[in-house]
Amino acid sequence: MTERPARPDVVHTVTTTGLDVVERPLGAGARLWASGAVRKTLVLAALAGLWEGYARALDNALLFPTLSSTGAALLAGLASGDLPRAAVYTLGVLLKGYAAGLLLAALLTALASATRLGADLLETLTAMFNPLPSIALLPLALIWFGLGEGSVIFVLIHAVLWAVALNTHAGFRAVSPTLRMVGRNYGLSPAGYLTRILIPGAFPSILTGLKVGWAFAWRTLIAAELVFGVSSGSGGLGWYIFERKNQLLIPDVFAGLLTVILFGLFVEHAIFKTVERRTIRRWGMQI
């Protein structure tokens, strides 16, 4: 080993004078750009502009009406009361089917978390039925439950049940062993353990299940009304679209589709996003 020259200790004095910025509020532009609502409104405006531009260039109202004529058809539909009536009807059926699906999913998941056989049952049923398109069950449902709301609710349950049950079950299983032990350590009852540890712990997955279930329910319902629209009495949005197409009222068809899209945007942003912000994002379980 060779002798190295000794190095002296060095001590600095730290000062903040002369520093340009330690902390500075962001400018108005940067703060505006940080807002998701602003960015998404821009995206929507760009899409609307694209639609209007393409439709004008195409200039064929039968194939692709402009945004403005669709808007006019939407307003006319709203004013006549046909569109709101169809939307309310569709929404009513949708909520009934969604609620029934959630209830069944809750029962199945509870059974699956309580017993191993229940878990096997849920996993097998999900593997069997989840890939089956709900709409494919409609002809069968029509035979079983007749031409009415019953058949549509049956296929809606099928659409919602598996997605929600699968996600909730997976979420429960992903709750960390430490949190489980914490719950048991403080002597929670089985019901308390479920509501105060498992459900909040699995909430990110549960919320995903609810979203996916909601989307599946919409698709299934609109498709069911389109194909078998006449099956359910007064007719909902799908039937509205189907009927207007037969009369070649294409802007009205677009107005019907736009209504579905607007509902989708509203539920995603006003409901699911709010729930997300107040729960899992606030808790740091999702970024």
Add this chain to the structure above:
Amino acid sequence: MTDSDPLLQVDGVTLQYRTTDHLVTATYRVSFEVRTADRFVILGPSGCGKSTLLKAVGGFLRPVEGRILLGGVTIDAPGPDRVLVFQEFDQLLPWKTVKDNITFALTASRTLSNREADARARHYLDKVHLTPFADSYPHTLSGGMKQRVAIARGMAMEPRILLMDEPFAALDALTRTQMQAELLRLWDDTRFTVLFVTHSIPEAVRVGSRILLLSAHPGQVRAELAGGDPDDSDEARTARVAHIDALLFDRPAGSGRSQHD
């Protein structure tokens, strides 16, 4: 019961657990006694079954042989009279604020009513110097702060025995030393009984008033020693660490440095 009566008796305890394809014996016929206000440390290398032993005292696991008694009563289920503080930072419920994590423990176990729980949570948060963070969510805290909340939660329960499973192992060395000092200060304050598991010999010497050494795989009692005194000189402490190191790894005292921090 006087202070010298054992609070916790672990008597010839053999613990086994199942993995997917093995039956593993974690500890073999381990016996020891913990008295009230002990800072009892279980020390051993990885895989000596010390955490498993602690979970058995917590009631999460039943011995296949022997018995574990708390105040003369057999332990057969988890309960709020034995609160565990874990190594993992995720032991705080992410959906509750710091203070609510503590009041949750107190109300879920029906120890206190809501209002009393609130007052006690504030008291213990103050003890660990986290009052300014009472309404923060756990994910906004540093690792050391989370552990302090977990310790405050455990202490707020005022359990008969506090079980700590390597509570400082996931912290950086600097924070770890601070936390050890803080634990000793808290103990000076309230004289709680704590069963503390660690794989770090210096930590055992610093924290423990009594040290149980376990051998590796399966864990068997190698020795039970008096712990260090907080006022010990550095030399005395170093000698003690070397002595324990020699006992644990069967090498003559003073041969080579400990690989364990």
